[in-house]
Amino acid sequence: MKATTIPLLGYALMGLVHHKPSSGYDLRKVFAETAMGNYSSSPGAIYPGLERLEAGGFIRGTVEETGGMRRRRLYSLTPRGRNELKKWLARPVERNDVLRDAGDAMLRFSFMDQVLGPKACVEFLQDFRKLIAAYLGELEAFLRKNGADMPLSARLAVECGIGGYRNLYEWTARALSEYQNAQATRRNSKHKTPAGGVR
Amino acid sequence: MKATTIPLLGYALMGLVHHKPSSGYDLRKVFAETAMGNYSSSPGAIYPGLERLEAGGFIRGTVEETGGMRRRRLYSLTPRGRNELKKWLARPVERNDVLRDAGDAMLRFSFMDQVLGPKACVEFLQDFRKLIAAYLGELEAFLRKNGADMPLSARLAVECGIGGYRNLYEWTARALSEYQNAQATRRNSKHKTPAGGVR
DNA sequence: TCGAGCATGTAATTCGTTACATGATTGA
DNA sequence: TCAATCATGTAACGAATTACATGCTCGA
DSSP: OOOOOOOHHHHHHHHHHHHSOBOHHHHHHHHHHSTTOSSOOOHHHHHHHHHHHHHTTSEEEEEOOOSSSOOOEEEEEOHHHHHHHHHHHHSOOOHHHHHSTTHHHHHHHHHHHHHHOHHHHHHHHHHHHHHHHHHHHHHHHHHHHHGGGSOHHHHHHHHHHHHHHHHHHHHHHHHHHHHHHHHHHHHHHTTSSOSOOOO | OOOOOOOHHHHHHHHHHHHSOBOHHHHHHHHHHSTTOSSOOOHHHHHHHHHHHHHTTSEEEEEOOOSSSOOOEEEEEOHHHHHHHHHHHHSOOOHHHHHSTTHHHHHHHHHHHHHHOHHHHHHHHHHHHHHHHHHHHHHHHHHHHHGGGSOHHHHHHHHHHHHHHHHHHHHHHHHHHHHHHHHHHHHHHTTSSOSOOOO
């Protein structure tokens, strides 16, 4: 039983395909045109990535039968894929997720709402916030200790990084309060707006 | 004449080695323990990376002759390497540098002071600032157009990204004013503290 | 003498990048 | 009929990750 390790791009693809069944071309456009501009968008990444996911049984592609237009292979999540996506999203946040600019963690969060619901988002944000605070403390200590001996531009670069984490920290507070508002609204309106909103 | 394309890690290594001749082990520790925690630090990245740079003639390794301790190979920058580093640092900032979290650009900036001097840093910051402002506008427009249709967590993720760029934007202002102060100080003290500071 | 930390490497694998190739469809 | 755009691929290559292997040196 192989470990079946899925690269980040694979999860990005699964999350998008879960949101809305899509072709490779659709997905490339998402990466190229939306705020997901980090991530590849090159055909040499997307198509092999989709093939790997299909070979692993996480997505299934079916050829669309529309009159006109060239054939497009529409991918959608299989139950297995949905399960894998859930597992990935439900992983506890670790210190590691905070280090390398947290791209991984933010990707997870951006899909979390639809798949795991608001409660999981709140928990995630709380844990994330704690980790950010801890790392922020480390960075500030580092700067206090070494800042004076560093070339100006290097010190400024570190300060920029600290500012980035401070932004992240403040963002978690805003995000948490938005979730509290959303939950209050939902309680009042008695499920008038369900959770996911696939369309 | 091959293109000799050097990966980002290669430039990180060159910048560090220029700052202070180092062994592979030293460099690994820098990546593992300082604020440069993004970047690999694994031996399978560092040692082959150093070998490639040496094969390209950018750095040269000499075995240290200290009594005691196991032999360590100390690398230092060759003239060719210094030239290559300069060329990389002097590249104009492009829109592309702003997209993928600007890790590349910040790395360049952090070495810039020592190699190109404060004037280049100021120019860099001014260009960088403009590009950030432009991309920030795009992201905000994107959010205005699509924010309402996005799941809450996805929208929040975009807002977090926007906050990150806003931080970057504000940081450029602070950095610029620090450079102006530094220049004023230097003028007053008549080169008492030169530019580089290799030690 | 034994383990911890110093120090350097190597091999298998996987993945992304760049660049190229192909063909279908639509509108001018 | 020609260009643009839709849509899917493929091949070569480079580089990072993981995991393993090795040997030195110092202190307890």
